[in-house]
Each structure stands twice: as C-alpha cells, then as structure tokens.
Amino acid sequence: MKVVPDVFPCEQDRAQFQHFAELPGIELYQAHISRYAFEPHTHEAFGIGTIESGAQRFRYRGANYTAPQHSLIMMNPDELHTGESACDDGWRYRMIYIDPQEMDRLTGDRHWWFSEALRTDVRLAQPFSQLLAQMWQAETALERESTLLELLELMRPLARQGEPRPAEATHRFDAVRDYLRENLAEPVRLEDLAALASLSPWHFLRSFKQHFHVTPHQMLMAFRLFAAKQQLARGESAATVAASVGLTDQAHLTRAFAHRYGITPGRYQKQVFHSR
The missing domain is CATH 1.10.10.60 (Homeodomain-like)
Incomplete structure (x- = not known):
C-alpha cells in the first residue's frame, strides 16, 4: 500500500522536473498547484521563476508574500521558504534552479544575489516565462545552453554581484x-x-x-x-x-x-x- 499516491489528491495538480546532462547544477520545474501547501524547504540554489496564472502565497526570510500572475520570483540559495495557493484555482508557474557555483561559471560574475524576492512586471515576467518554456522544449544542447544565457542576461539587471548579502553576517x-x-x-x-x-x-x-x-x-x-x-x-x-x-x-x-x-x-x- 502506497503512503502517498503517485499523483496529487487534486487531479488538476501537476509537478514536473527536468535535468540536462550538459548543464550540471541546473534544474527546471513547472507545476500547477491548487491544494498542496508546501512545508518549509530549501533548494540551496537560486530559484527564479514566474507565475503564469493564478496567485501564490509564500513565506521567505520571515516575510509573507502574495505573487499574482506575471510576477517574477527571485530566491537566493539556502533560504527556507513555503508555498501555497492564494486563490481558489491555484497557481501555475515555471522555475529554474541554478547552483551558485554554476551561476558564477556561466556569467563570469561572482556572488550573485537578489535583494527583492518578488516583482510584478509583465514586461519582465512574460519574456522570462517564454524563455523557460523554450528551454524546456529545446531539442538540442546548443539550444538549451543558448536559451539559458538569454535567461541570465534578462536577470542580470535585477541581480547584485560581488557584495555579501546582509543576512550573511x-x-x-x-x-x-x-x-x-x-x-x-x-x-x-x-x-x-x-x-x-x-x-x-x-x-x-x-x-x-x-x-x-x-x-x-x-x-x-x-x-x-x-x-x-x-x-x-x-x-x-x-x-x-x-x-x-x-x-x-x-x-x-x-x-x-x-x-x-x-x-x-x-x-x-x-x-x-x-x-x-
């Protein structure tokens, strides 16, 4: 007898992951969640993603956030957080998780970090979401690697580099x-x-x-x-x-x-x- 079924109790809920042999330290995730409330967890990686529909409520670094559609979420490594729906229909979202050492290698920068956890801006969220979908569907390593660098280029203006995070004292x-x-x-x-x-x-x-x-x-x-x-x-x-x-x-x-x-x-x- 299985303790937890292979599918969510709510048939609308789905979660999918992707890894790539040519991109160690990178994980893609896409999901639609309406009933699950995620307990505190960590990815120990940068977690960057978008809310494509609905709204999510989450707790991060002691503050409560509500992320509506067209929100951009930016989480620093090793930060515990939660997640649950903020509306009846749940939320559909895409994320990319990037190991800090891989971030340094890909960008040539040192010590990226984000001072904002949430920004609601359709002009940023939509192209980022489109690139995540493109990377998910890419058929070749070259296409995935190129799309990843486009993603990072889009995020660079929102990141800070070379400065210790205040929480790291x-x-x-x-x-x-x-x-x-x-x-x-x-x-x-x-x-x-x-x-x-x-x-x-x-x-x-x-x-x-x-x-x-x-x-x-x-x-x-x-x-x-x-x-x-x-x-x-x-x-x-x-x-x-x-x-x-x-x-x-x-x-x-x-x-x-x-x-x-x-x-x-x-x-x-x-x-x-x-x-x-």
Missing part, C-alpha cells in the same frame, strides 16, 4: 545550522543544539525561531529532503536515501518528499532520468 546560530546540515542521519537533541549557542533550550528555541522563522526540526527536515533530492537525482534507491539522511524508512521519505516538493521520490527519479 556571522551569527551565533550559524554553528547550529551547520551542525544540522552536517549531521543529517544523527539523532538530534534540543539541549545539544542549545549548548552550541550557549543558551538554555527555552531561550534557544524562541530565539532560533525568531532568527530563522522555522523551528530546528523544520530546518533539519528541509536539509534532509534537499540531500535526499540530490541523491535520488544520482540514481540511488529510495530505501538507501532514506537511511542516509536520517529518515525512518522509505515510507517516511515518500511522505516528507511529497509534502515539500509536490511529487513522490519515484516519480521525481523517473522525470529527471527521462529528461537527460
């Missing part, structure tokens, strides 16, 4: 975040995390949530599921992946993965390997 909770990322498969106790920040568990939990806008458990699960996504994309079995990232079993992985990415691990693997 050293903070006492950085050690906690790093510990969670480096110990995915280990049992984690609240008192141990609090000790890393030299706080009592009570004050640590309150301060951690205030700083990161998620609980330590939500952050740990986001890191576990992103690591699982990377391993699945390399072809590892769901059972092996579940054990390596500290989840109870394959069923646990299936539930958690679907709640954060809107697709089961099995369907995700089929899509990314079929597209290569």
Whole structure:
C-alpha cells in the first residue's frame, strides 16, 4: 500500500522536473498547484521563476508574500521558504534552479544575489516565462545552453554581484545550522543544539525561531529532503536515501518528499532520468 499516491489528491495538480546532462547544477520545474501547501524547504540554489496564472502565497526570510500572475520570483540559495495557493484555482508557474557555483561559471560574475524576492512586471515576467518554456522544449544542447544565457542576461539587471548579502553576517546560530546540515542521519537533541549557542533550550528555541522563522526540526527536515533530492537525482534507491539522511524508512521519505516538493521520490527519479 502506497503512503502517498503517485499523483496529487487534486487531479488538476501537476509537478514536473527536468535535468540536462550538459548543464550540471541546473534544474527546471513547472507545476500547477491548487491544494498542496508546501512545508518549509530549501533548494540551496537560486530559484527564479514566474507565475503564469493564478496567485501564490509564500513565506521567505520571515516575510509573507502574495505573487499574482506575471510576477517574477527571485530566491537566493539556502533560504527556507513555503508555498501555497492564494486563490481558489491555484497557481501555475515555471522555475529554474541554478547552483551558485554554476551561476558564477556561466556569467563570469561572482556572488550573485537578489535583494527583492518578488516583482510584478509583465514586461519582465512574460519574456522570462517564454524563455523557460523554450528551454524546456529545446531539442538540442546548443539550444538549451543558448536559451539559458538569454535567461541570465534578462536577470542580470535585477541581480547584485560581488557584495555579501546582509543576512550573511556571522551569527551565533550559524554553528547550529551547520551542525544540522552536517549531521543529517544523527539523532538530534534540543539541549545539544542549545549548548552550541550557549543558551538554555527555552531561550534557544524562541530565539532560533525568531532568527530563522522555522523551528530546528523544520530546518533539519528541509536539509534532509534537499540531500535526499540530490541523491535520488544520482540514481540511488529510495530505501538507501532514506537511511542516509536520517529518515525512518522509505515510507517516511515518500511522505516528507511529497509534502515539500509536490511529487513522490519515484516519480521525481523517473522525470529527471527521462529528461537527460
């Protein structure tokens, strides 16, 4: 018996991924979501995309946003965020996820980052959406690579380069975040995390949530599921992946993965390997 079906409970909802052998560090995503509410998750990559219809509500860096049609969404790497529909009919959108090192290599710039998470401008959103669709449908590596560079050229005026992001100043909770990322498969106790920040568990939990806008458990699960996504994309079995990232079993992985990415691990693997 499957814990999560291979399709969404709402038959209108769809999510698709694409990877390309010639473009490591690049992932395309397109979806229509009306009922799913995505739990906090991270892509550890730049996430840039457009709302083609409907409206999305999401939480990012402690602020709530509503993105209507013709919105451009720009998320920096390693930022936890959520997502849910802001209207009855849901939202249809396209995204591209770009690894930071790949961004540097492709553009020749250093340290891109976006100060705006949301901009509603049909003059920017429509051509960006058209290029994402063109890249999705491209039949050759040359066409995909050329379209990708057109996308980045369109985004360059909206990005900042060579400056550290304000949120990247050293903070006492950085050690906690790093510990969670480096110990995915280990049992984690609240008192141990609090000790890393030299706080009592009570004050640590309150301060951690205030700083990161998620609980330590939500952050740990986001890191576990992103690591699982990377391993699945390399072809590892769901059972092996579940054990390596500290989840109870394959069923646990299936539930958690679907709640954060809107697709089961099995369907995700089929899509990314079929597209290569």
